[in-house]
Amino acid sequence: MRNLVPTFQAYPFDLAVIRNLHTLDFHPKVTYIVGENGMGKSTLMESIAVSWGFNPEGGTMNFSFSTQATHSNLFEYIQLVKGPRRPRDGFFFRAESYYNLATTIDELDREPSPGRPIKDSYGGKSLHEQSHGESFFSTFVHRFGGNGLYILDEPEAALSPLRQMAMLTRIHELVQQNSQFIIATHSPILMAYPDAQIYNLTPDGIEIQTLEETDHYLIMKEFLNNKDKMIQQLFEDNDN
Template identity: 40%
Template sequence: MASRRRQQPVVAVLRSDDAPEPDGRWPSSIPAVAQVLREGLRLDPGVTFLVGENGSGKSTLVEGVAVAYGLSPEGGSRQARHSTRATESPLSEWLRLQRGVGADRWGFFLRAETMHSFYTYLEQNPSTRGPDVSFHEMSHGESFLAVLESRFDSPGFSCLDEPEAALSFTSTLALMAVLRRIADDGGQVLCATHSPVLAALPGARILEIGEWGIRPAEWAELEIVAHWRSFLDAPGRYLRHLLDP
C-alpha cells in the first residue's frame, strides 16, 4: 500500500518499566495480551487488523494502545475527554509506545459501543471547525460514516474497535476506502474486526489472535474467512444444529 514518506506515529508497543509481569490476572491472563507484555508488538505503517473471536483480546489491545497514545477510552480525538462509566482495563498503564520521531501526533479512537455517548459529547462541545452534522438524527450506520468522513482527516494514528458493527456490506466497502485514504496519506491504523470483508483490504497487515496469542496471517488462512465461506455455501449445515428440535 503506497504512502507518502513520513514517520509513522507508533513504531512498537512495549511493556512499560513499572508494569507487572504477566501473572494470570486479567488482562494479562489473555494470551495475546501476555505476549505483547513479554515480547512487545511491532506496528507497520498503514493498516493493521487484529482478527479473532470474542474474548480473544483484540478489543482490549486496541483500547490499551489507544489510551496509551493519549486518546479517550470512550472514543474521540486527543482533545475528547468525555466519560460515562469507566470500564477500561489497566493495560494502557502497562504499555509504553515507541513513537516515530517527528510523526504527526493527531489521533482518533472509534469504538462501536460508546459512539452514541460520543455524539452527545460533540453536541455539547461544538467543534472550532464549524457546526457538526446531526449525528443523533442519522441511522447508526450513517452516523458512523459521517464520523469517518468528518473526523478522519489527518494522517495520524487511528484506532478502531469493530467499526463494522454498525455498517452494511456497502458501507463496509466505504469504510475500506477511508482506511485506504488514511494509509495513502501517510496515516497509521490499528483496527480490531470480525469482518472478513474489512480484513480483505489490499496491503493491510493481518494479525490473528486466539489461544495461541498473536500470529501473522494471510486473509485466505483466517478462521473467520473459512467459517463465512462454509456458512454461505450451505447455511443448513450450521442451522440444523441450532434450530432442529
C-alpha cells in the first residue's frame, strides 16, 4: 500500500523505519521491536495494533475509550497478512496510556451491569489501588489467558528487574498456550526470550540482531563490568 502514501516527507512516513519498510515478518512466538528513542517503535506498534482492531490507547478490542486522539494514520497504509490460526484472546498493552485504561475500567465498573465487574479479569482489585508495577503485572498474569495476540509497548516501564524476569516466565507460559507476542522494549532482560526475532530500528531502517548485538545489551554489560570507569568518564565529559 506504499503507492497510496501521500508523501514521505511528513510524519509518520518520514521516519526511516517507515520510509524503508516493505514487509515485516513476525515470529510465531515472540518478536521484539527495539531501538533508540525517536526511531518510531511506538508509532509502528500502534499502527499494527490499530490495524488489527485494538483501541489506540490500549486494552482489548472491546475498549473504545479515547482521552486524546494522538495516534497517526499509519494504520490506514499497512496491510496485515493473518495466518490460518486466529487468536481467541488479545490485548494491546501501552505503558504510556495504562493509567487511562485503569481509569476506564473503574468507570465502567461503577455503571449498572448484569455481568461481573471488569476488574475481576484483572485480579479482582482496582488497578488504581495497586502500585504501578503491581497493576502492570496483574494484567499480564490475570487478563492474559492464552491463545492470544499480545502487543506490548514498553511493558518494563514499571517493572523491577526481578519482575521483568517473572515477566519472561509469564511470556513462556503463554507461548506454550499458543500465544504470540510483539514487544517494543528497552530492557535486555525482556529481550532474552530464546526463541524470538529481534528487529532493531535505526536511522537507516530495520535490521535483524541477536540480543548480544543490541546496544541495550552491550551498554548494560559494559556499565556493569566497568561501572566506576564509565561513571568517571561520564562525569568528566559533563564537567568539560
